[in-house]
Amino acid sequence: MRRFASLLLAAVLILLTGCGTPRSARLVIGSKFFTEQVVLAELLAQHIEARTGLRVERKSNLGSTQICHQALRSGDLDLYVEYTGTALTAVLGEKPSGDSSAVYQRVKKGYRERFGLEVAEPLGFENTFAMVIRGEDARQKSLRTTSNIVPVAPRWRAGVGYEFLERPDGYRGWAERYGIHFVEAPRVMDLGLLYRALKEKQVDIVAGNSTDGLIAALDLVVLEDDRHYFPPYDAVPIVRGDALARFPRLRAALADLAGKITAADMRRLNYAVDGEQRDVAVVVREFREKKGL
Numbered sequence: 001m002r003r004f005a006s007l008l009l010a011a012v013l014i015l016l017t018g019c020g021t022p023r024s025a026r027l028v029i030g031s032k033f034f035t036e037q038v039v040l041a042e043l044l045a046q047h048i049e050a051r052t053g054l055r056v057e058r059k060s061n062l063g064s065t066q067i068c069h070q071a072l073r074s075g076d077l078d079l080y081v082e083y084t085g086t087a088l089t090a091v092l093g094e095k096p097s098g099d100s101s102a103v104y105q106r107v108k109k110g111y112r113e114r115f116g117l118e119v120a121e122p123l124g125f126e127n128t129f130a131m132v133i134r135g136e137d138a139r140q141k142s143l144r145t146t147s148n149i150v151p152v153a154p155r156w157r158a159g160v161g162y163e164f165l166e167r168p169d170g171y172r173g174w175a176e177r178y179g180i181h182f183v184e185a186p187r188v189m190d191l192g193l194l195y196r197a198l199k200e201k202q203v204d205i206v207a208g209n210s211t212d213g214l215i216a217a218l219d220l221v222v223l224e225d226d227r228h229y230f231p232p233y234d235a236v237p238i239v240r241g242d243a244l245a246r247f248p249r250l251r252a253a254l255a256d257l258a259g260k261i262t263a264a265d266m267r268r269l270n271y272a273v274d275g276e277q278r279d280v281a282v283v284v285r286e287f288r289e290k291k292g293l
Contacts, residue, residue, distance in 0.1 A: 027247060030059040030077040032068055034191045036127065036211060037061075039269050040081040042284045044237060044257070047293055051253040064163050065090050073115055078243035083127055085231035087111065087119075087238070089169040096169050096231030100126070103232045111238065118244060120237040120251075121258035125266050128225075128233045129164065130210040131174075134198060135219035145226040146178050149205065158186040159194050159203035169231060171207065177229045195220065211263055213271025235261070260291060 029045050031037035038060045045056040059077065062068055069091055071077040087107045088094050092114070094106065100122075108119040131146055143149055149156070164170040165188055175181070187203055194206040195214050208215065210222060237254050244251055265287070272283045287293075 026055040026057050027243060027250070028057045028059055028076070028078045030062050030068055030071060030080040032065065032080075033061045033063050034209075035270050035273050036209065036266060037081065038280055039266075039273060039284060040123075040235065042280050043261075043287070044079065044081070044254075046281070046284055046288060047257060048250065048253045050288075050293075051256060052247065052249040054247055054250070065167075072117065072238060072240060075240070075242075077240075079237055079239045081123070081235055082238045083233035083235055084122075085128070085169060085233040086167075087236075088231060090163075090167045093168070098231070100232040100234055104234060104236070107236070116241050118239050118241055120239060120254040122234040122236050123257055124235075124259040124261045125211065125263040126232060126234050127209050127211045127263075127266065128230050129170075129174075130208045130212070130215070130222040131205060131225070132195070132198065132208045132215060132220050132222055133205050134201075135221050137204070138221040143221070143223065145224040146180075146229075147226050149223065150178060150180055153180045153182050156182050156204035157184060157202075158182050159189055159197050159206040160186045161191045161194065161207065162188050164207045169229075174229050177227055211266040211270060213267045213269070213274050216267075217271060217275050235266075256293070260293065 027048060029041050031041035041058060041060050045058055048054055049056050062071060065082070065086055068077065068080050072080060084100070084103045084107050085096060088103055089096050092107065092110045094110070098106065104119070104122065111117040111119050133143060133149070137143060141152065160171055165186060171186060187197075189197060194208055195212070195218055197203050198206045198220065199218050214220070215222060239250070239254065269283060269287060272278045273280055
């Protein structure tokens with residue numbers, strides 16, 4: 001019996017230690033719940049694997065900003081991509097003011113001091129909130145700016161994601177800044193359904209993202225934020241300090257990506273996945289080859 005117990009204990013230890021790479025030897029990258037985030041997580045994962053030889057675990061489509069942020073703080077994630085304006089308002093709780101450089105520095109300082117997290121250099125593009133309407137409405141009614149829709153808004157219906165409805169730099173402040181009133185409260189829906197609802201005339205305006213690949217493909221128009229409500233939203237990797245300590249080559253790998261992705265690049269990547277229904281890993285691999293990454 002003693003011999004059997006010893007063998008059983010040994011088997012359990014093998015299962016615990018051998019069912020995967022130990023947490024300390026792998027890097028975990030996550031993303032929020034929309035296409036661009038999944039693409040960026042895969043891009044970081046492939047690049048880091050290629051540059052460092054590390055084993056990277058993907059945890060995509062986790063959910064909202066707060067879910068990803070808490071996962072990072074708890075150690076369930078080592079790294080994910082955030083947007084500076086979102087980090088400033090939704091996480092740090094500060095007022096959205098300043099240019100791209102100033103907001104980046106405030107976020108970098110705030111994350112280090114409050115959470116012990118490091119903000120890497122911007123990837124090179126901004127993904128701001130985009131108030132999107134149908135191209136036919138824009139042309140027929142000569143709508144170019146957000147201020148232009150104030151007279152027609154009382155007859156319009158809006159569609160938004162839950163996070164945009166609740167966040168401090170979201171719907172309420174936007175509607176107040178422009179004095180906009182719709183015929184009913186905004187319809188809250190999954191981000192992936194917003195453009196379909198707009199195209200099918202279930203709603204007349206949606207809160208999308210400026211780098212969404214479907215905007216041009218579906219003949220949609222982004223209204224100019226002429227009263228400058230939205231802060232800068234530069235895409236930046238956020239990484240745990242202990243991950244940088246565990247993996248010395250990680251910092252240089254992230255620095256490799258600084259400034260390498262344009263807004264046009266991101267729109268094409270998003271469209272390849274959303275519009276052409278292509279595999280994310282393949283799309284990212286082709287992009288890296290094209291960019292020499």
